Amino acid sequence: xxxxxxGLAEEYSLALRDYFADGGEAALxxxxxxxxxxxxxxxxxxxxxxxxxxALASVLxxxxxxxxxxxRAAEVFAESLAPFEMASRRFQEANALLCDRNEGLxxxxxxxxxxxxxxxxxxCQLGHEVRTLLASVLGALWTLESGRAGALGDEPQQLVAxxxxxxxxxxxxxxxxLEKEKIESGAVRFALRPVELRxxxxxxxxxxxxxxxxxxxxxxxxxxLSSGKLHVDCDRLLQALKTLVSNAVxxxxxxxxxxxxxxxxxxxxxxxxxxxxxAVPQELRDRVFATFxxxxxxxxxxxxxxxxxxxxSRAIVERLGGRVGMDSGTEAGTTFYFDLPEWRGDALAGHDxxxxxx
Amino acid sequence: MPDRPLxxxxxxxxxxxxxxxxxxxxxxxxxxxxxxxTSPMEALERxxxxxxxxxxxxxxxxxxxxxxxxxxxxxxxTTAETPVVFVTALVEPRDLALYDELGVVGVVPKPFDPxxxxxTLEEFWKDHLLGRPSGARLAQVERxx
Numbered sequence: 106x107x108x109x110x111x112g113l114a115e116e117y118s119l120a121l122r123d124y125f126a127d128g129g130e131a132a133l134x135x136x137x138x139x140x141x142x143x144x145x146x147x148x149x150x151x152x153x154x155x156x157x158x159x160a161l162a163s164v165l166x167x168x169x170x171x172x173x174x175x176x177r178a179a180e181v182f183a184e185s186l187a188p189f190e191m192a193s194r195r196f197q198e199a200n201a202l203l204c205d206r207n208e209g210l211x212x213x214x215x216x217x218x219x220x221x222x223x224x225x226x227x228x229c230q231l232g233h234e235v236r237t238l239l240a241s242v243l244g245a246l247w248t249l250e251s252g253r254a255g256a257l258g259d260e261p262q263q264l265v266a267x268x269x270x271x272x273x274x275x276x277x278x279x280x281x282x283l284e285k286e287k288i289e290s291g292a293v294r295f296a297l298r299p300v301e302l303r304x305x306x307x308x309x310x311x312x313x314x315x316x317x318x319x320x321x322x323x324x325x326x327x328x329x330l331s332s333g334k335l336h337v338d339c340d341r342l343l344q345a346l347k348t349l350v351s352n353a354v355x356x357x358x359x360x361x362x363x364x365x366x367x368x369x370x371x372x373x374x375x376x377x378x379x380x381x382x383x384a385v386p387q388e389l390r391d392r393v394f395a396t397f398x399x400x401x402x403x404x405x406x407x408x409x410x411x412x413x414x415x416x417x418s419r420a421i422v423e424r425l426g427g428r429v430g431m432d433s434g435t436e437a438g439t440t441f442y443f444d445l446p447e448w449r450g451d452a453l454a455g456h457d458x459x460x461x462x463x
Numbered sequence: 464m465p466d467r468p469l470x471x472x473x474x475x476x477x478x479x480x481x482x483x484x485x486x487x488x489x490x491x492x493x494x495x496x497x498x499x500x501t502s503p504m505e506a507l508e509r510x511x512x513x514x515x516x517x518x519x520x521x522x523x524x525x526x527x528x529x530x531x532x533x534x535x536x537x538x539x540x541t542t543a544e545t546p547v548v549f550v551t552a553l554v555e556p557r558d559l560a561l562y563d564e565l566g567v568v569g570v571v572p573k574p575f576d577p578x579x580x581x582x583t584l585e586e587f588w589k590d591h592l593l594g595r596p597s598g599a600r601l602a603q604v605e606r607x608x
Contacts, residue, residue, distance in 0.1 A: 229555070236552035237478070237523075240574035244484030247577045253487055276574050294556070315582055340556075 107148055109156050113139060118160040125164060151190045154183035225292050232283045239279070243272050277413045288341075288420040295338040295424060299448045302333050302374060306365050309346045316351060321359030324350060327366040333374050334448040337425050342445075345418040349378040349441045352412040356382030356439075370444055373427070377442035384434035394419045394429060418443070469588040473498045473515035475506040475532065476550065477524040484577050485519065485550075493581030503527040507535050510542045517588060518542065519571070522551035533565060546591045548584065550575070 117139050124132035143153050158179030165171040246269040248254050250262075257265060287293045306326055313324045335342070346365075353363040357380045364379045385393055394415045419429045427445035472495045476482040479501055486499045498513045500506040503524065510518070518536065522529035529549060536542040546568040551558070554572045562570055569587035571580065 233523075233552045236573050240552070241478055241480040241484070243574045244481055244488075244577050248484055248487055251578070253491055273576070315586065319579075319582075 107146075107152055109143065109148055109152055110146060113143060113146070114156050114159060117156055118163050121157075121160045122164050149190050149193065150186045151183055154179060154186055158183065221290065225287075225290065228283060228286060232279070235279055236276075239272065239276055243269075243276060246272055281414050281417050284414075284417045285420045288417065288424060293341070295341060297336055297338055297425075299334045299336050300339050300342070302335055302367055302376070303329060303331065305339065305343060305346070306367060306376070309343055309350055310365055312343075312347060313350045313354060317354050317363070320354050320357070322354055322357045323362045324354065325362055325364060327364035327379075329365070329367045330369065330374065333367065333369070335374060335425075335445050336448040337445065341421050342425065345421040345443065346376060346378075348414040348418045349443075352415070352441070353378050353380035353382070353439075356380055356412070358382070369447070372446055373444040374447045375442050375444045377440050379438050379440040381438040384439055385431065387434075390431055390433065393431065412441075415441075467516075467592060469495065469516050469585060471496045471498075471513065471515045472517050472519060472584070473500065473506060473510055473513055474519040474550075475500045475503060475524075475529075476519075476521040477501055478521070481573075485580065488577035488580045489584075492578065493584070495581075503532040503535070506532065507539065510536065510539060510545075514541050515545060517568075517584065518545055518547045519550050519584075520547055520567075522549050522553060530565065533567070546587070548587055 117136070120132045120135040120139060123129070124136070140153065143156070148156075158175070161175040161179060165175050246265060249257065249265045250269040256262075306329055310324050310326055317324045350363065350365065357363055361381045365377070366379070367374055367376050369375075393412055415429070422429050422443040422445065425445055427443050429441070429443045431439065431441045433439040472489055474482060474485050474489070474497060476485065476499075482499050482501060486497050489495045490497045498509050498515065500509055503526070506518075520529045520532055524532075527535075529551070533547055536545065536547065547566075548569045548571060549562055549567050550571045550573060552573040554570060559570065568591045569583070571583060575583075
């Protein structure tokens with residue numbers, strides 16, 4: 106037991122005497138204040154009971170029987186308080202331990218956040234440097250490849266054309282990997298709101314028009330819901346959709362039509378983009394959505410297409426609580442799609458949208 | 464002037480390699496009259512006599528950056544209202560929001576495909592003439608090639 110400070114015991118005795126003498130409220134108030142002081146000093150109820158016992162004994166010293174009774178009474182009182190005291194001590198110890206652990210965890214969380222910020226800044230800086238340098242490399246190779254710096258011999262022309270194609274692939278690889286990393290790490294803020302899907306499809310189709318006409322293909326809206334809402338970040342979803350459409354454009358033979366549509370699938374709405382490019386073999390379908398799909402040799406060999414940006418589209422759709430998928434080799438052609446929970450007023454149909462929120 | 468064609472473009476980029484490629488793409492492919500500058504001071508001087516229809520500005524440059532150059536262009540009578548396009552590798556949403564506030568008419572993300580640059584600029588130009596809000600055009604930024 107912790108010894109109470111001498112002054113405290115004395116003041117308690119005085120308060121007790123005064124109370125015995127006139128029974129006034131002032132002495133009780135002093136007792137309350139002394140209790141608070143004892144608590145601040147870190148004393149427990151047992152120490153306070155001992156203090157009370159000593160003070161009472163000193164007040165009643167001259168009457169030995171009373172002193173004896175008071176002494177015994179205080180002992181009984183203290184004993185009955187002991188379980189409370191022990192429970193309180195255990196609670197205090199556990200609480201102190203939790204506080205320590207909590208503080209340790211807070212430090213760890215803060216350190217992890219600092220590390221994440223450092224990593225994000227590094228990735229951002231690296232991305233900027235790589236993109237800036239690639240701009241010059243790509244530009245120079247384009248100049249040579251397009252013959253704008255004069256005609257090259259057959260062999261140099263082939264070398265330059267290969268380097269130009271590879272630098273284009275490098276650009277996509279860097280962009281896709283950096284973008285996917287940012288989305289998955291939560292560094293990209295998603296501004297979620299209910300959005301009517303149909304205008305979004307129309308916008309994606311309109312935006313694909315210059316690219317489609319360069320490739321000699323058409324992009325149209327086919328079977329699509331006249332109304333239906335999703336709870337999404339409009340720009341990010343548009344980015345995912347545009348990626349599906351631009352890939353369909355790249356892989357469709359000239360004269361073909363790419364169809365963008367939407368339909369209900371249980372609690373979800375499916376947005377699908379169908380093209381008539383080469384089919385993707387069954388065994389390669391999972392790889393099409395992988396981060397480095399645009400440089401996957403198997404995908405190039407099969408002619409099924411190193412489709413670009415699909416890993417980013419998947420990261421976006423999954424962050425929005427949906428999933429991506431594809432059907433290929435059917436009579437309809439190759440369809441890339443994503444399913445997202447339909448927004449119905451204040452509640453999403455089906456599962457929670459989940460995913461990190463930043 | 465809803466059908467005024469885009470004819471004269473001034474480009475500013477501190478990387479002479481990229482500047483050369485951009486100039487080539489715009490002059491030989493796009494058929495524009497192009498003035499190419501490697502420093503903001505040079506650009507601010509040239510705009511007075513060249514009077515561009517459109518200015519392409521690099522954002523990250525040593526010394527005077529694209530933002531300061533844009534401010535300076537706005538204080539020159541010839542270019543006070545000339546549409547400006549940023550050419551930059553910084554196209555995070557927070558960057559785009561800033562460009563939007565500054566009133567640029569479009570953003571070309573680096574690296575870009577020189578072959579499609581004239582078409583991209585024509586789209587920005589068309590939108591500018593039609594007075595479409597710049598936010599939509601910035602949102603449409605898609606890395607080329």
